[in-house]
Amino acid sequence: MEAELKEMFEDLQSLKRSLHDPSIHASIVKLQLHVEHLTGLAKSAPVRRTKVKDMSAEVVDSNPYSRLMALQRMGIVQNYERIREFSVAIVGIGGVGSVAAEMLTRCGIGRLLLYDYDKVELANMNRLFFRPDQVGMTKTDAAVQTLSEINPDVVLESYTMNITTVQGFETFMSSLKNKSFRPSKPASGVDLVLSCVDNYEARMAVNQACNELNQTWMESGVSEDAVSGHIQLLIPGETACFACAPPLVVASGVDERTLKREGVCAASLPTTMGVVAGLLVQNTLKFLLKFGDVSPYLGYNSLKDYFPTMEMRPNPQCSNAACLERQKEYILAKPARDAAAKAKMEAETLSAEEEALHADNEWNISIVDDSELETVDGTTSDALPEGLTRELPEADEFPKFPALGGTSTSVDDIDDLRRQLDALNAC
Amino acid sequence: MEAELKEMFEDLQSLKRSLHDPSIHASIVKLQLHVEHLTGLAKSAPVRRTKVKDMSAEVVDSNPYSRLMALQRMGIVQNYERIREFSVAIVGIGGVGSVAAEMLTRCGIGRLLLYDYDKVELANMNRLFFRPDQVGMTKTDAAVQTLSEINPDVVLESYTMNITTVQGFETFMSSLKNKSFRPSKPASGVDLVLSCVDNYEARMAVNQACNELNQTWMESGVSEDAVSGHIQLLIPGETACFACAPPLVVASGVDERTLKREGVCAASLPTTMGVVAGLLVQNTLKFLLKFGDVSPYLGYNSLKDYFPTMEMRPNPQCSNAACLERQKEYILAKPARDAAAKAKMEAETLSAEEEALHADNEWNISIVDDSELETVDGTTSDALPEGLTRELPEADEFPKFPALGGTSTSVDDIDDLRRQLDALNAC
Numbered sequence: 039m040e041a042e043l044k045e046m047f048e049d050l051q052s053l054k055r056s057l058h059d060p061s062i063h064a065s066i067v068k069l070q071l072h073v074e075h076l077t078g079l080a081k082s083a084p085v086r087r088t089k090v091k092d093m094s095a096e097v098v099d100s101n102p103y104s105r106l107m108a109l110q111r112m113g114i115v116q117n118y119e120r121i122r123e124f125s126v127a128i129v130g131i132g133g134v135g136s137v138a139a140e141m142l143t144r145c146g147i148g149r150l151l152l153y154d155y156d157k158v159e160l161a162n163m164n165r166l167f168f169r170p171d172q173v174g175m176t177k178t179d180a181a182v183q184t185l186s187e188i189n190p191d192v193v194l195e196s197y198t199m200n201i202t203t204v205q206g207f208e209t210f211m212s213s214l215k216n217k218s219f220r221p222s223k224p225a226s227g228v229d230l231v232l233s234c235v236d237n238y239e240a241r242m243a244v245n246q247a248c249n250e251l252n253q254t255w256m257e258s259g260v261s262e263d264a265v266s267g268h269i270q271l272l273i274p275g276e277t278a279c280f281a282c283a284p285p286l287v288v289a290s291g292v293d294e295r296t297l298k299r300e301g302v303c304a305a306s307l308p309t310t311m312g313v314v315a316g317l318l319v320q321n322t323l324k325f326l327l328k329f330g331d332v333s334p335y336l337g338y339n340s341l342k343d344y345f346p347t348m349e350m351r352p353n354p355q356c357s358n359a360a361c362l363e364r365q366k367e368y369i370l371a372k373p374a375r376d377a378a379a380k381a382k383m384e385a386e387t388l389s390a391e392e393e394a395l396h397a398d399n400e401w402n403i404s405i406v407d408d409s410e411l412e413t414v415d416g417t418t419s420d421a422l423p424e425g426l427t428r429e430l431p432e433a434d435e436f437p438k439f440p441a442l443g444g445t446s447t448s449v450d451d452i453d454d455l456r457r458q459l460d461a462l463n464a465c
Numbered sequence: 466m467e468a469e470l471k472e473m474f475e476d477l478q479s480l481k482r483s484l485h486d487p488s489i490h491a492s493i494v495k496l497q498l499h500v501e502h503l504t505g506l507a508k509s510a511p512v513r514r515t516k517v518k519d520m521s522a523e524v525v526d527s528n529p530y531s532r533l534m535a536l537q538r539m540g541i542v543q544n545y546e547r548i549r550e551f552s553v554a555i556v557g558i559g560g561v562g563s564v565a566a567e568m569l570t571r572c573g574i575g576r577l578l579l580y581d582y583d584k585v586e587l588a589n590m591n592r593l594f595f596r597p598d599q600v601g602m603t604k605t606d607a608a609v610q611t612l613s614e615i616n617p618d619v620v621l622e623s624y625t626m627n628i629t630t631v632q633g634f635e636t637f638m639s640s641l642k643n644k645s646f647r648p649s650k651p652a653s654g655v656d657l658v659l660s661c662v663d664n665y666e667a668r669m670a671v672n673q674a675c676n677e678l679n680q681t682w683m684e685s686g687v688s689e690d691a692v693s694g695h696i697q698l699l700i701p702g703e704t705a706c707f708a709c710a711p712p713l714v715v716a717s718g719v720d721e722r723t724l725k726r727e728g729v730c731a732a733s734l735p736t737t738m739g740v741v742a743g744l745l746v747q748n749t750l751k752f753l754l755k756f757g758d759v760s761p762y763l764g765y766n767s768l769k770d771y772f773p774t775m776e777m778r779p780n781p782q783c784s785n786a787a788c789l790e791r792q793k794e795y796i797l798a799k800p801a802r803d804a805a806a807k808a809k810m811e812a813e814t815l816s817a818e819e820e821a822l823h824a825d826n827e828w829n830i831s832i833v834d835d836s837e838l839e840t841v842d843g844t845t846s847d848a849l850p851e852g853l854t855r856e857l858p859e860a861d862e863f864p865k866f867p868a869l870g871g872t873s874t875s876v877d878d879i880d881d882l883r884r885q886l887d888a889l890n891a892c
Contacts, residue, residue, distance in 0.1 A: 039506060046499050053492055057484070065480055069496075072473050076503070079466060087587060087597035097730045099586035105691075106591050108732035112690040137593075141735040144591050159526035160514060164533050164571050166564075166593070169614060170514035187596060263539040264532075265757070303524045305535035308568040309747040316740035320767050323736065330692070330768030340747050341757030345772045 039080045047073045089190050093119045093146060102189070103146060115327045122191075124326050125219055125228040127151040129201060129210075129244055131177040133165035133306055134258050134267075135234030137315035138322075140167060142192075143185045145323065149193040149219050150185070151228065152178050153210065155200040165308045193219065201247075202239045211247055230322060231255035234315075236304075238284075245280035248272065249360035252367075254325075258318045264305035267314040268337045269321055270350075275364030277334060278350035281357050310340055466507045474500045516617050520546045520573060529616070530573060542754045549618075551753050552646055552655040554578040556628060556637075556671055558604040560592035560733055561685050561694075562661030564742035565749075567594060569619075570612045572750065576620040576646050577612070578655065579605050580637065582627040592735045620646065628674075629666045638674055657749060658682035661742075663731075665711075672707035675699065676787035679794075681752075685745045691732035694741035695764045696748055697777075702791030704761060705777035708784050737767055 047070060054066045087102065095107035109115040126147055128135045131154040139150055154177040158168045172180040178196040185194055201210040217227040231253055233244045241257065248255045252274050260267040272279055317336055324330045337346040352365050474497060481493045514529065522534035536542040553574055555562045558581040566577055581604040585595045599607040605623040612621055628637040644654040658680055660671045668684065675682045679701050687694040699706055744763055751757045764773040779792050 039503065042499055042503065046496060049492060049496055053489065056489065062480065062483065065476060069473060069476055072469055076466065076469065087590075087600075099588050102587045102590040102597075104588050104730055105733040108730055109691060109734075112732045114690055114692055114732065137739070140593060141739060144593065144735045146591075160529045161526050161531050163514075163529040163615065164573075166567060166571065170529075171614070173514075187598070188590065263541055264536060265541055303531055303535055305539045305541065306532040307536075307747070307750070308571045309743045309750065312564070312568060312739050313743035313747070316736045316743060317770070320734070320736040320740070321770075323734070324768075331770065333770045336770050341751075343744070343748075343758065343760045343763050343772070343774065345770070347770065 040077060043073050043077045043080060047077075086187060086190060093122070106145060115329050118327065121146055121323075121327065122148045123220060124230075125149040125151065126322065126326075127153070127214060127228045127231045129153045129231065129233050130235035130240065131181050132156070132162070132234060132236060133308070133311035134260065134315045134318065135232070136165075136167035136177070136181055137312055138232055138234060138258075138319050139181055139185060140188065141315065141319040142322070143189045145319075146189065147192055149195065151195045151197065151213060152181055153197045153199065153201055154178050154181075155198060155206075161303075165306060165311050201243045207243055207247070210243070211250070214247060214251055214253065226251045226253050228253070229326060232318060232322065233257045234318075236260075241280050245272070245358065246360065249274050249279055249358055249364060252364060256318060256321060256325075258314055260306065260310055260314055262304040264307045264310055265340045266338060267310055268335065269314060269318045269333070270335045271321065271325070271332060274361065275352065275366075275368030278352050279356060279358055279361040279364075281361060282353035283350060310338070313338055313340070467504060470500050470504045470507060474504075513614060513617060520549070533572060542756050545754065548573055548750075548754065549575045550647060551657075552576040552578065553749065553753075554580070554641060554655045554658045556580045556658065556660050557662035557667065558608050559583070559589070559661060559663060560594075560735070560738035561687065561742045561745065562659070563592075563594035563604070563608055564739055565659055565661060565685075565746050566608055566612060567615065568742065568746040569749070570616045572746075573616065574619055576622065578622045578624065578640060579608055580624045580626065580628055581605050581608075582625060582633075588730075592733055592738050629670045634670055634674070637670070638677070641674060641678055641680065653678045653680050655680070656753060659745060659749065660684045661745075663687075668707050672699070672785065673787065676701050676706055676785055676791060679791060683745060683748060683752075685741055687733065687737055687741055689731040691734045691737055692767045693765055694737055695762065696741060696745045696760070697762045698748065698752070698759060701788065702779065702793075702795030705779050706783060706785055706788040706791075708788060709780035710777060737765070740765055740767070 050066050050070050050073065054063060054070075057063065057066070090102065093103040093107055094101055095104065095110065097104050107118055110118050124147055126142055126149070128139050128142075128150060131139065131152055135152075135154070139152060142150060156177050158172045158175050158177055158180050160170065160173055162168050163170060167184070168177070168180055169184075172183070175183075176198045178198045182194050182196050185192065195213070197209065197213060199206045199209060201207055214226050214228055214231070217223055219227065223229075231244060231248055233241055233255060235241055235244070236259075244255060244257075247253070254271070254273045257270045257272060257280060258268065271277065317333075317338065321333055321336070325332045333347060334349045335347055337344075339346070352361065352368075354362075354365065356362055356365070477493050477497050477500065481490060481497075484490065484493070517529065520530040520534055521528055522531065522537065524531050534545055537545050551574055553569055553576070555566050555569075555577060558566065558579055562579075562581070566579060569577060583604050585599045585602050585604055585607050587597065587600055589595050590597060594611070595604070595607055596611075599610070602610075603625045605625045609621050609623050612619065622640070624636065624640060626633045626636060628634055641653050641655050641658070644650055646654065650656075658671060658675055660668055660682060662668055662671070663686075671682060671684075674680070681698070681700045684697045684699060684707065685695065698704060744760075744765065748760055748763070752759045760774060761776045762774055764771075766773070779788065779795075781789075781792065783789055783792075
């Protein structure tokens, strides 16, 4: 827009030079003033941040990754920058999926694949992420618009389609298999699939694709009354798949969203969906960057602030043939898995021993003799560094217990202590 | 911008009419094409949604409140629209406070008071809410810009200042006391204060103000290593105040943010901060709209997905004089509180009895005689409505247990049952 306005200003300038009528001159000057004003308006429009080549840990206000790279220094994550190698597919860009996508984008994930066929409506405005000016856009387009402004380093792929149709499912499968982002990656082209859909049919489609591709995925859901939700980790063959323990009653042949009484819709809250998205992406980060414990299942009951957990083994009678295949493979691979785990543990023990001998002492920890604790001026070494004060009185400022009538104040045995306590209680 | 471009187009039109040189004509037509192009660009710029007078429960895509009003129909909230009467003050518009503000805005809160003195930096982009194009703006200005676009129904008050200075604290106090939004409201002018600050000094200032005003507030925090956080409810006199159990070591006389080793900053994650903001605003909604249990304290340890809870009574030796005053009042008011609780319980019992007699039968629940369960065609009444199917086989599809050698298949007593079980286990 600015280049176009500059060109217009110059055209008006040459027009002014070629014409000599004062009234026309005045008209052109007026037009030029308009162009200058519009240039000012255009300049105040949003500026995008430029791409960043490497993630830096430098602590400056202009570094969008400083607070994330600090996770390494804090000892939480060993190599944060690995996040740029990972691809995550998010199916369903609604109240949970859109927030999950924004969190991963702000964390600097390598590549996001986004799937949804729905459009943004004003009725979605009670959840985070979409803005009223995006009403009418497809959710995938609106998401790409917002996410690319937030972090241009993330590779965004948008699939505006329904994965439960035959053609949609095929496109879904081939997009997961595409390895052009990281050709050296073993197995499928993505590291994790997040299911953030709101119906059974779509979950079963994700389940089918992941069982066929032997692809680890996480499922999420929020209840119709908006006050509870859950996340779940599904590893084909190792944990229960979505068909291993399906809901008892499901919609069939009709769109679940029409299977409602007239004029009734499910409730939703930005809080519950924000919490579920946060727990889901936290589990994703723990899974990808290998820190903390990845939860196999975590529920959220917001009325009681209760968070149930459980583990689900696969069902040997599962109705899903691909799941049964993965279960067989998992059992057959047990000896190899055990051997690898043993070798890894031995290697870690060995390297820990070596490290102990040659460790850098980054935190300046040293062994101090107890007798050195008393400093020259008689204060002990738990004196605080400059700028810190104790908020509670120090131990020696507490009033001493009064000597109890007739009883010695020195504590010799447990009976003595009990007597002192009784005397104190009697006060 | 559009009006200005229209005026320019018309000016060019009259210029064209008054001049007859073909080359000048061509220049003017070119300029008009530019204006038309710019008009198209201007028209695609954001449109705001209009204000809504009353919250409607109507289920249409254009209703921004349909999914929230559905909380009433789902039996979660009795009167959702009351949310428009409430004022919430948020101190600290950072990683937690900004998301809390967005959640409350999307929920249609009546009025938000926002306090912060900081500016938006690229280093904040690893948390939700602020956008790169807002870098350099104050956090309060950027928040008002985004929130008013999301929901123009919310009254936003922005205070760009530090509440820990003498003058800042006075402005903070008087803003909390201002009752012009709802003059009939008893006590202070706000219904809840949310502390979303990142330092001890600011928490103590919020604590002081709330103790003086007898104002209920909620505190929130996230650890420096980004992987845990908490929320806490503080009711002056009734629960521990922030000074009742202060941290053991605090910064004093220096800015806490400079009290760090060179080039080191705290880590932060959009996930942990999103979860803490979600739990905080969920607790806020439960407190304001009276549903579920309001948590006195809820922790979040993301490495283990562990959520500790506890309750803290006030400290009779608290160093805060206003806290001690509130504690005295709370003890003195006990008989009145007990009487009110008793009266309320009796009234509720009475109205429940009355309601039971005259209840509307919204869900069409009726008492059915067991003998009616068999329908004319012999199927039982647990046949599913159209569009629903059972995902698991029905009970009568399970294979019958084979008759066990010599034993009767009819179960007569517990011994018989045990024998059958042993026989099955022996298979």
